Amino acid sequence: MLDLTKLARQMQGISQHLTVEAAASRQRLERAQHLLTLAQKSQADLVNLQEKWRDRLGFAAAAPIESLSTAIDLPTPPAVHTIIATDGSQIAPSHHEIAYCYLINVGRVVLHYGQSLYPLLDSLPEVFYRSEDLYISRQWGIRPEEWMGYRRTASEASVLAELAASWINRPSQVTSRQGNGNRKSEIPSSIPDPKSPIPALAMVDGSLIYWFLEQLPGEARDHILPPILEAWDVLRDMGIPIMGYLSASRSSEALNFLRLPACPHPVPDCMTHCPGQFDRAPCQVFDPLRDTALWASQLQPGQRSPLWRSSARILELYGAHQIYFCYVHVGTEIARVEVPAWVAENPEKLDVSLSLILAQVQKGYGYPVALAEAHNQAVVRGGDRARFFALLEQQMIKAGLRNVGTSYKEARKRGSIA
Known part of the structure; x- marks a missing residue:
C-alpha cells in the first residue's frame, strides 16, 4: 500500500528539479535550432560526409531525404x-x-x-x-x-x-439493413x-x-x-x-544528424577522435533533447x-x-x-x-x-485472465488430472489478512 503522507514530502524536490530541467531544455532546443539552420545551408555536403564516414560514427544518425526546411501541409x-x-x-x-x-x-x-x-x-x-x-x-x-x-x-x-x-x-454484395432484419442486398449500392x-x-x-x-x-x-x-x-x-x-x-535519430555540423574535428571519425565517449562527445550538445x-x-x-x-x-x-x-x-x-x-x-x-x-x-x-x-x-483484463484459467482448469479436471490449482504463494498473495 502506498503511503501518500510520506510521498508528499518528496514532491517539492521533484517540482524544483523539473523547473531547473525546463530551463536547461530550452537552452538545448536553442542550440538544436541553430544547428538546424547551419545544416540547411550545407545539407548536401553533410549528407555526403555522413555517407562516407557512417562506419566510423559512434551514433545512429538518420539521413534527410528532403530539404531540412520542409514543412508540407497534408491534404x-x-x-x-x-x-x-x-x-x-x-x-x-x-x-x-x-x-x-x-x-x-x-x-x-x-x-x-x-x-x-x-x-x-x-x-x-x-x-x-x-x-x-x-x-x-x-x-x-x-x-x-x-x-x-x-x-x-x-x-x-x-x-x-x-x-x-x-x-x-x-464479395461484391453489400450487407444492408432493411425492415426489421438483415439480408444481402442485390440492388447496386452507392459504394464503389x-x-x-x-x-x-x-x-x-x-x-x-x-x-x-x-x-x-x-x-x-x-x-x-x-x-x-x-x-x-x-x-x-x-x-x-x-x-x-x-x-x-x-x-533522436534526426537530431543526431545535427551532430555532424557540431563536430569540432575535420572529419566525423568518432572511433579515432572520441573513442569510448560517444555519449559525452563534444558534438553532443543537446542530449537528452528528442x-x-x-x-x-x-x-x-x-x-x-x-x-x-x-x-x-x-x-x-x-x-x-x-x-x-x-x-x-x-x-x-x-x-x-x-x-x-x-x-x-x-x-x-x-x-x-x-x-x-x-x-x-x-x-x-x-x-x-x-x-x-x-x-x-x-x-x-483481470477478469479475462481469471476466466481463461478457470476454463483451463475445467478442461484439466475433465481430462482426469488431479491436484489442479495455483501455487500456495500465488493463492496467498491474492488474499490479505489486513
Whole structure:
C-alpha cells in the first residue's frame, strides 16, 4: 500500500528539479535550432560526409531525404477510405499458475468510412502450451516471457496482412439493413466496386524498426523477422501502405544528424577522435533533447517534416523494406510515423496516407481511433485472465488430472489478512 503522507514530502524536490530541467531544455532546443539552420545551408555536403564516414560514427544518425526546411501541409483525407489496424496483448507464462502456458491475443479492427459496410472489431486469441513453443527460446538464452513478446510482434504483422487480403477480396454484395432484419442486398449500392481503388491504410502501434532483433542470435531472429517481412510483401503487392505510429517518441535519430555540423574535428571519425565517449562527445550538445521537441518548433498543425531514412543496423536485414520516417504535427502532439521504402517512394500515396492518420487522430481525440480500438480489443483484463484459467482448469479436471490449482504463494498473495 502506498503511503501518500510520506510521498508528499518528496514532491517539492521533484517540482524544483523539473523547473531547473525546463530551463536547461530550452537552452538545448536553442542550440538544436541553430544547428538546424547551419545544416540547411550545407545539407548536401553533410549528407555526403555522413555517407562516407557512417562506419566510423559512434551514433545512429538518420539521413534527410528532403530539404531540412520542409514543412508540407497534408491534404484533406478522401471521404471514402478504409483503415486496418492490429495490436496485441498476452498472458505471460507463470510456474505459479495451474498450467505453464501463455496466450497471445491480437486485436483486429477494420473501419470503413463513406461506405455501407459494417466495421470489424474483434480479437484473435492463440494459446501456446507445447514444449517446442514454451522452451524453444532457452537454447538462445531468451526467457519465455521475452520470446512471447517477440512472437506477438510477428503475429500482429501476419494478422494485419490477413485482414488486408480479406478486404481486397471482399464479395461484391453489400450487407444492408432493411425492415426489421438483415439480408444481402442485390440492388447496386452507392459504394464503389470492390475492385476499385478505395484508399486503404494499414496501421500498427509503435515502430517498424524492431531494435530488439539486433540482440538476438541469427537463428532466433529467423523465427521472428521473416514472417513480418512476408506480411509486408503481401501489403505491398496489394498496394496498401503500412505505417507505424509512435506517440511520445523518444527517438533522436534526426537530431543526431545535427551532430555532424557540431563536430569540432575535420572529419566525423568518432572511433579515432572520441573513442569510448560517444555519449559525452563534444558534438553532443543537446542530449537528452528528442526529435519531437525540435519539430514542435518547426511545424504547424497538419504539417509534416522532411522525410528521413533510418540508419539502424538491423535494417540491413530488411531487404526492400528499408524504413523511412517523418514527424507529423497532429494537433495534440508531434507524432513519429514510420513507413517502408515502397511507401516513401510514392509521395502522393505517402501524403494521402498521412492525411488519413491525421483524420484518425482527430476522430480519436488525440490518438488514432483505430489503434485505440485495436488495443481495447486485444487487452487482457483481470477478469479475462481469471476466466481463461478457470476454463483451463475445467478442461484439466475433465481430462482426469488431479491436484489442479495455483501455487500456495500465488493463492496467498491474492488474499490479505489486513
